[in-house]
Amino acid sequence: MTDRKKAAPKGHGKSGNATVPGLVARKAASDILGRVTGKGRPLDQEVDPQNGHAGFKTLDTRDRALVRAILGTALRRRGQISAILDALLDRPIPEKSGVVENLLHVGLAQILFMDVPDHAAVDIAVSMSEKDRRCLPYKGLVNAVLRRATREKAEILGSFDKPELAAPEWLFNRWRAAFGEETAAAIAGMHVFEPNLDLTVKEDADGWAEKLGGTRIGKATVRLSEHSGPVEYLEGFSDGAWWVQDAAASLPALLLGDIAGKRIGDLCAAPGGKTAQLAAMGADVTAIDISASRLKRLERNLARLGLKAAIVATDLRYFTPDDPYDAILLDAPCSATGTIRRHPDVAWSKTPLDIEMLAAVQEDLLTRAFAWLKPGGLMVFCTCSLEPEEGEKRIEAFLAATPNARRIPVKPAEIGGIEGAITPDGDLRTLPSLLPMDPPEHGGLDGFFASRIEKTAK
Structure with missing residues (x-):
C-alpha cells in the first residue's frame, strides 16, 4: 500500500443533462x-x-x-x-x-x-x-x-x-490459513476473470465440443471460452442436448455411480443442474427445495431437456420421505465463496457470521438426510464453498458423531481425471485455480467440496 496522498486540486468536469450519452x-x-x-x-x-x-x-x-x-x-x-x-x-x-x-x-x-x-x-x-x-x-x-x-x-x-486485494482481508486470510499463501493467491487471481460458459451434455461430449467450438472437460462438460450472446441461440439448446452448469458443479452427482432405476433424493435441488444429471443417468429422482419459484425454473429446464423428476417444494427441516432413498445428493445451503468467479458480489456480501450460521444449518441437514437413507445407501454431501467449516470440518464432525457412517474415497477416474481435486482423505475439493489453461482466463473451476458417505448396517 502506498502512502496516502491528497487529491489533486478541485477542477471542473463537463456538465450535462439527463440525455448525456451513457x-x-x-x-x-x-x-x-x-x-x-x-x-x-x-x-x-x-x-x-x-x-x-x-x-x-x-x-x-x-x-x-x-x-x-x-x-x-x-x-x-x-x-x-x-x-x-x-x-x-x-x-x-x-x-x-x-x-x-x-x-x-x-x-x-x-x-x-x-x-x-x-x-x-x-x-x-x-x-x-x-x-x-x-x-x-x-x-x-x-x-x-x-x-x-x-x-x-x-x-x-x-x-x-496484489492478489490479496481481490477479496476482503478476512476472507483472504481464511484461504491463506486453509490452503497456504501460494494457493490463496492463485484462487484470488482467478476471481478477476469472467468465468467461461460450461455446458453439461447428455451424451457425446467430444461431438458437442466440436460442434460448438469448445473443449471437453472431465466426462461430460463442454467449455466455451469465447462465447458471447444468449445461450438460447446456441445449437442444441432447443433440442435439450445440454444445460449450463460449471464443470465443478457437475462432479458431485457423478460420485453416486450407477444409479439407473434407483430412488434418489436431490435435496436443495434448485436451480436443477444436478437434478438433470441424475435424471439423465436414469434415476427416479425427487427434487426438493424450499423455494417454489426456483423449482418452477427447474421444472422448465427439465421440460426443455425432456427429463422427468418428482418436484417437492418444502422446508427440509419439516420433511420426511415416505420411504428411504437408495441414495441422496445433499447440495447444502452455504456461503457460496466457491462461486465468486460467477457471483463477484459474494465476496463483499458475506461475513464470518454467515459461515458460522450456515455451517450449523449444514450440520442439521446432514443428520436429517442421513436418516432417510437405506442401509448400504450412499449420500453425497456438497457445498459450493471454499471454507473448511462448510466442507472438510463439517464431514469430520459428522463422521465422528455417526457410528454407522463411513467415507467412500473418490477416485480420479470418477471425475474425469481432473488433477488436484481429491483431498488426502478422499473427498472432492475443487478450487478456482485448478484446471489451468492458456491463456489463464480460459481455465479455472468453481470451488466445490463433496464427500461420499455410506450408511453401514447397524
Missing part, C-alpha cells in the same frame, strides 16, 4: 453497486430484466450489457479500487449514504480496468455528481480524483496489483 446506464450501475455492497442485495436479482432494479429495467439491451460489465468489473476489482481510492484521498469522504464512493468506484473501474475512453468516464461521473444533491458538494473532488487516475494509471496499476 449517463443513465452509469447511474444505474452506481445505484446497484450501492444496493449490493451496502444492503446485501444479490447482484443477479438487481440485474434481472423483469424483476430487477427499476433503473436497470428501463435500459435497452446494449446499456444493460454495459451495466453488467461495469458492475462485474467494479466488484471483481473492489479490493483494488478501495485501496486505490484510499491512497488518492486525503481523508474518507464524509457523505454518509456512500453515493459519492459508489460513483467513484464506477468511474475508477472504467478508467483503470475497462476499455472506456478516460474522458468519457470522467465527464459522465461529473455530470452524475451534478444531478444528485448528495454528490453535488463533491463534484470537484470527483473530477480531481478521476482525472488524477487517468494521468497516473500505469503507476497506480503497478502499485496495487
Whole structure:
C-alpha cells in the first residue's frame, strides 16, 4: 500500500443533462453497486430484466450489457479500487449514504480496468455528481480524483496489483490459513476473470465440443471460452442436448455411480443442474427445495431437456420421505465463496457470521438426510464453498458423531481425471485455480467440496 496522498486540486468536469450519452446506464450501475455492497442485495436479482432494479429495467439491451460489465468489473476489482481510492484521498469522504464512493468506484473501474475512453468516464461521473444533491458538494473532488487516475494509471496499476486485494482481508486470510499463501493467491487471481460458459451434455461430449467450438472437460462438460450472446441461440439448446452448469458443479452427482432405476433424493435441488444429471443417468429422482419459484425454473429446464423428476417444494427441516432413498445428493445451503468467479458480489456480501450460521444449518441437514437413507445407501454431501467449516470440518464432525457412517474415497477416474481435486482423505475439493489453461482466463473451476458417505448396517 502506498502512502496516502491528497487529491489533486478541485477542477471542473463537463456538465450535462439527463440525455448525456451513457449517463443513465452509469447511474444505474452506481445505484446497484450501492444496493449490493451496502444492503446485501444479490447482484443477479438487481440485474434481472423483469424483476430487477427499476433503473436497470428501463435500459435497452446494449446499456444493460454495459451495466453488467461495469458492475462485474467494479466488484471483481473492489479490493483494488478501495485501496486505490484510499491512497488518492486525503481523508474518507464524509457523505454518509456512500453515493459519492459508489460513483467513484464506477468511474475508477472504467478508467483503470475497462476499455472506456478516460474522458468519457470522467465527464459522465461529473455530470452524475451534478444531478444528485448528495454528490453535488463533491463534484470537484470527483473530477480531481478521476482525472488524477487517468494521468497516473500505469503507476497506480503497478502499485496495487496484489492478489490479496481481490477479496476482503478476512476472507483472504481464511484461504491463506486453509490452503497456504501460494494457493490463496492463485484462487484470488482467478476471481478477476469472467468465468467461461460450461455446458453439461447428455451424451457425446467430444461431438458437442466440436460442434460448438469448445473443449471437453472431465466426462461430460463442454467449455466455451469465447462465447458471447444468449445461450438460447446456441445449437442444441432447443433440442435439450445440454444445460449450463460449471464443470465443478457437475462432479458431485457423478460420485453416486450407477444409479439407473434407483430412488434418489436431490435435496436443495434448485436451480436443477444436478437434478438433470441424475435424471439423465436414469434415476427416479425427487427434487426438493424450499423455494417454489426456483423449482418452477427447474421444472422448465427439465421440460426443455425432456427429463422427468418428482418436484417437492418444502422446508427440509419439516420433511420426511415416505420411504428411504437408495441414495441422496445433499447440495447444502452455504456461503457460496466457491462461486465468486460467477457471483463477484459474494465476496463483499458475506461475513464470518454467515459461515458460522450456515455451517450449523449444514450440520442439521446432514443428520436429517442421513436418516432417510437405506442401509448400504450412499449420500453425497456438497457445498459450493471454499471454507473448511462448510466442507472438510463439517464431514469430520459428522463422521465422528455417526457410528454407522463411513467415507467412500473418490477416485480420479470418477471425475474425469481432473488433477488436484481429491483431498488426502478422499473427498472432492475443487478450487478456482485448478484446471489451468492458456491463456489463464480460459481455465479455472468453481470451488466445490463433496464427500461420499455410506450408511453401514447397524
